[in-house]
Amino acid sequence: MGTDSEPPGTAGPPAPRIGGTPVDGLLTAALPRLTRLMVAAFTAEVPAYAALPREELAGDVTRVCEHGIRVVARALRHGPGLADPGELLPLVRSAARRAEEGVPLSAVLCAYHLGWQLGLDELLAGAGPGDLAAVAATQRVALTQLRLATRAVTDAYLDAREALHGYEQAARHDLLTALLDGRDATEAAARAGLRPAPAYVVLALAFADHPDEALPGTGGAVAARRKVRRARSEVDHDARGGALHALGPHGGRVLLPSDDAGRALGEDWGRLVALVARLADRTGAAVLAGAASAVPAGVPAAVAESEEVLRVARTFGRPPGAYRVVDVLLDYQLTRPGAGRDRLAALLAPLERQPALLETLRAYADSGFRRRATAEALHIHPNTVDYRLRRVTVLTGLDPTLPAELPRLRAALAAHRWGTT
Structure with missing residues (x-):
């Protein structure tokens, strides 16, 4: 059995025979009918292919099916592997076109496997009990070619998608930049394939x-x-x-x-x-x-x-x-700029050298001005909270225990916190 590195043109064993006929001959004789079966199966079982234009199915997709059948027939006649590095080029180019059309990679690979299955069904339809060795040899060759084709097609598809993605991302970035700059984004949107x-x-x-x-x-x-x-x-x-x-x-x-x-x-x-x-x-x-x-x-x-x-x-x-x-x-x-905000923040300036007092006051406000909740949040005794709040009153003139002072206290905390972030 050949390998990926097998030199082009390396002679292999004689082509397997099924029912007394070389399998490559069976495949070549069935080429027109088998091609039609493959294209019909793609449109019936792979929705992305059913959505392709008729001219694409009758043109590129049909040509790729014919070429794939000939590649497998050549491998059955001369041994698995590639006759030359360009043998899969039509498949590679077709995969790139499917990527540009937005056909999912899963659909492309599904079509290839479905085509290979139909080809094997054609080859093995006339096999009898005495053809077991030929059937096994045929399957080995066909699976080797499927592996080579899958790798080439996948690489080509991903390369094309990456190039398209790069272009699309650049176009979208231009559109985003135009909007962020306040410029007319009509042309940038068109390049990105989007409507403003x-x-x-x-x-x-x-x-x-x-x-x-x-x-x-x-x-x-x-x-x-x-x-x-x-x-x-x-x-x-x-x-x-x-x-x-x-x-x-x-x-x-x-x-x-x-x-x-x-x-x-x-x-x-x-x-x-x-x-x-x-x-x-x-x-x-x-x-x-x-x-x-x-x-x-x-x-x-x-x-x-x-x-x-x-x-x-x-x-x-x-x-x-x-x-x-x-x-x-x-x-x-x-927190909007202005003299009012600055004066509110300045009310708490005396606490900047007393971080424990400022922390307690913030926790007190965050807890809804509840001393026990404040004590739990800071892991201190409620009496300590009372002591610190009295110190806040002494230093700032604001009494956190008086309901009438709470709106001004909260406003001062907001302005001070904004100014220190």
Whole structure:
């Protein structure tokens, strides 16, 4: 039996005979009818081939079937292997065309295996009990040729898809850049094969680390790439391929096409909340998102807003999930630049040299101004909480135990926390 490295033209044993006839002759005689059977089987059993234009089936697909039959007939006559390096070139070129047409690789390989099965059925149809050795020899040759063809076709298909993917990614990146810059994105969208959306939802995402990212060596890097790959896949699936994104291990930006900027963050908000939840589930890491929406010309402002919302949510310890301005409105407003914010933050300046007091005050606010919950959170005695709160009053003039002081105290904490992040 020949091998992949067998020199071209190496003579093999005589062609097997079934029913007294050389199998290569059986195959060559059946070539026209067998080709028609193969093409018919592809369209009947492989949906991606049924969707191909008739001229493609009658042209390229038919020619490749004929060539494949001749390759196997040659191998049956002279021995398995390749007669020359270019023998599979028609199959390679056809696989690249299927990749360009968007036919899945699984469909291409299914068609090849189906064709090989029909060819073997043709060869073995007249076999009798005395042909057992010839049947075994025929199957060995046919399977060797199938292995060679599968490898060549798969490599060609993946090479073509990689080249197409690179072009598509570059075109999508150009479209994303145009939108982020506030430029007219019509031409960039056409190059990317997309229609400009009436509006876009902008998500600013922050990914926590997956536990596997702490693995030593290359394991952590592999886990980080896996997290990003799964996030991209989930986003693309949700937007049916229309999403634009720039994502890395720690997060990034996503633009989702939308028909209505207002509705996306209103009645359709649940869909975005669900998407962020699925991202966390798929990546195995906590995900925090700031969201905004706009027509294409307003994307730069929406990006700024979404990232500001994300920063507010992170700074004030919001749990993982998706947030709009309306969801963090008070903290968002309290952190806007201005003399008011600076004066609010300055109220707590005396505590900057007393980190235990500042920590206690923050925990007190986060617990809903409950002393026992604060003590449990800080693992200290409730009396210690009381003592520290009295010290806060002495140093700042703000009394955390008075309900009337709580709004001003909370505002001061928000302004101070923002200024120290």
